[in-house]
Amino acid sequence: MSENFNTEIISPEKVLLRDKTESVTIPSFEGEMTILANHISLITFLRPGIIEINGSKKVKYFIEDGTVEFSNNNLVILSSTIIETINLTKDKIDKIIEESKSFLNRDTLDDKKRYILSHKIDCLQRIN
């Protein structure tokens, strides 16, 4: 039996999830990472991607941005843009992809935003 740790996902409106989890995979800005119990204390922020929660049940969330803090076996994910993937219909995904693509075509974007957007599109297409 592996160790568990507390995970909280919080949006400005409410606490989305509070659970004991075995592992959580997050799309950190510099690459995907999986957090297990007793991970070193960590603060990082997220790029668009999928959060996989492996706790009392398995849940997946699509996230556009957010901040993650892990300390003393407490994981906190703060995000204002988070959707459970089950709630994402094909139409919605198509719409977001469409929007992001039109953003991507603008010249004013800097590299960082470009990087974030292309990830967003990538990730959404994978869900599709």
Add this chain to the structure above:
Amino acid sequence: MPSLDDLRKRIASVKSTQKITKAMKMVAAAKLRKAQEMAEKGRPFSDKMDVIIQNLSKAINDPLNAPRLLVGTGEDKVHLCIVMTADRGLCGGFNTNIVKQAKNYFNKILKGSKTLKIITVGTKGLDQLKRDYGKYIIKKINFKDKKKLSFKDAETIGNEIVKLFKNKEFDKCIIFFNKFKNVMTQVPQTQQVIPAKKEEQSEQEEHTSYEFEPEEDEILEDLLPKNISTQIYKGFLENSASEQGSRMTAMDNATRNAGDLVEKLTINYNRSRQAAITKELIEIISGAESL
């Protein structure tokens, strides 16, 4: 002494006012429950955000290179005050309390010969401030036509503030709002959002050293603008709960007062009616006697 007819009219008018205040109280009570729930649900987010930022700022060793949003411009000349009030009145001292607190602060700044800039959110605050401080107001925002405020709305204001800060329009940013304590009490709050760093905290507190990915300042760069929006959103939520609570209390009082008034008027009315009857009787009797 008002005539019977006058009294009857007054009683009717007070009664109809009572009906209105009673209805408003009910509506406020229903809205309050929702607003309170939202405010309570929103608290963890802003609290956690605060904790993360404080942890990050502890980790920064070189204050000279730290992001400006965290440590400030190093000057203290121009203050930007964001006064958050309601769009509607009839809610007791709710708006007045915020404005009063803000005015105290304004006077302190102006006395120290610093520059003052004001952004008002909500029309009621604007109404109360524009007479004395009209020339300092640089922007007016209201959400009169919106039913529910979302995080997006807070974000627009937040981004605006960050833009102003990047253009070096101000050194310090302070927000004023009412914190919801319970239905009876709302506490006007003054909160500094820029610079985000708190003045000396208890240093004894053992803090864990964090691993940062990417570097601290890069995270901060991303997080601080979000923090401002978060704080403003928190202000929104607390404010809307406070507004409804305050309105409920005010309307409850008004209803009760109207009830007292009706009672008093009714006694008055009955007395004068009785007096008129007695007078008529005396007239009849004395008329009969004289025959």
